[in-house]
Amino acid sequence: xxxxxxxxxxxxxxxxxxxxxxxxxxxxxxxxxxxxxxxxxxxxxxxxxxxxxxxxxxxxxxxxxxxxxxxxxxxxxxxxxxxxxxxxxxxxxxxxxxxxxxxxxxxxxxxxxxxxxxxxxxxxxxxxxxxxxxxxxxxxxxxxxxxxxxxxxxxxxxxxxxxxxxxxxxxxxxxxxxxxxxxxxxxxxxxxxxxxxxxxxxxxxxxxxxxxxxxxxxxxxxxxxxxxxxxxxxxxxxxxxxxxxxxxxxxxxxxxxxxxxxxxxxxxxxxxxxxxxxxxxxxxxxxxxxxxxxxxxxxxxxxxxxxxxxxxxx
Numbered sequence: 023x024x025x026x027x028x029x030x031x032x033x034x035x036x037x038x039x040x041x042x043x044x045x046x047x048x049x050x051x052x053x054x055x056x057x058x059x060x061x062x063x064x065x066x067x068x069x070x071x072x073x074x075x076x077x078x079x080x081x082x083x084x085x086x087x088x089x090x091x092x093x094x095x096x097x098x099x100x101x102x103x104x105x106x107x108x109x110x111x112x113x114x115x116x117x118x119x120x121x122x123x124x125x126x127x128x129x130x131x132x133x134x135x136x137x138x139x140x141x142x143x144x145x146x147x148x149x150x151x152x153x154x155x156x157x158x159x160x161x162x163x164x165x166x167x168x169x170x171x172x173x174x175x176x177x178x179x180x181x182x183x184x185x186x187x188x189x190x191x192x193x194x195x196x197x198x199x200x201x202x203x204x205x206x207x208x209x210x211x212x213x214x215x216x217x218x219x220x221x222x223x224x225x226x227x228x229x230x231x232x233x234x235x236x237x238x239x240x241x242x243x244x245x246x247x248x249x250x251x252x253x254x255x256x257x258x259x260x261x262x263x264x265x266x267x268x269x270x271x272x273x274x275x276x277x278x279x280x281x282x283x284x285x286x287x288x289x290x291x292x293x294x295x296x297x298x299x300x301x302x303x304x305x306x307x308x309x310x311x312x313x314x315x316x317x318x319x320x321x322x323x324x325x326x327x328x329x330x331x332x333x334x335x336x
């Protein structure tokens with residue numbers, strides 16, 4: 023017979039350990055609440071991959087992993103527990119005591135803060151599955167080291183793609199940046215990439231096919247301006263073509279917007295009392311590192327107020 027899972031009581035369970043989730047943990051911990059942060063991928067989310075952040079107040083230039091490590095240490099110094107190895111299987115949020123069930127435990131909490139962020143959109147080609155992990159990658163921080171002195175391509179034109187390309191130049195013998203239109207990344211990041219002699223930027227270019235025997239060996243690309251197709255010999259491609267919100271776990275309980283993000287106002291309150299949404303997973307117009315931190319702050323403070331009201335009512 024399967025072993026019965028241990029039930030653990032917490033004041034707040036935070037789902038996601040990006041900037042929003044860790045900031046919420048920092049504030050909640052400082053208010054003497056018992057706090058658990060659950061993360062099923064890299065702590066820090068997408069920002070952990072940023073090689074140089076220049077628009078975070080007070081820090082002229084900081085690596086994403088260093089900034090995240092600092093915030094995590096602050097949160098843990100106030101008693102928050104960060105667990106990145108226990109996958110969430112299901113949640114039940116409608117009742118006063120919220121349930122978050124992982125592979126090993128069942129957590130009961132008075133409040134839940136959803137800061138689950140987003141994940142990168144998969145390359146929309148039929149061969150993607152064949153080469154996933156065998157030349158097609160979505161995390162340069164995880165897999166970039168596999169391509170020391172190799173030819174690397176990065177697909178995408180936003181900040182995430184250009185940051186990834188700048189990061190991967192430390193490994194690449196040659197690096198292509200491929201994008202179907204103009205670059206949208208910050209000018210400073212673009213300039214850094216353009217000044218690197220290893221880099222060739224191909225705009226108005228679409229990847230139309232992946233090729234190789236047991237692993238990726240080349241990509242077929244289309245020059246949209248001329249209609250010409252050609253093949254680029256590469257060892258790996260890192261894909262940054264947009265993101266999808268991580269909200270599948272919450273569809274039964276939480277109101278979602280058309281884009282799949284969670285409907286919550288600037289107070290981060292969702293349609294369920296005691297459940298808050300923070301960071302990129304929240305439906306909002308502006309999504310920046312500073313706004314993620316702001317969401318985490320607001321969610322934690324209002325979650326504490328919610329818990330105090332519940333205790334007072336009892």
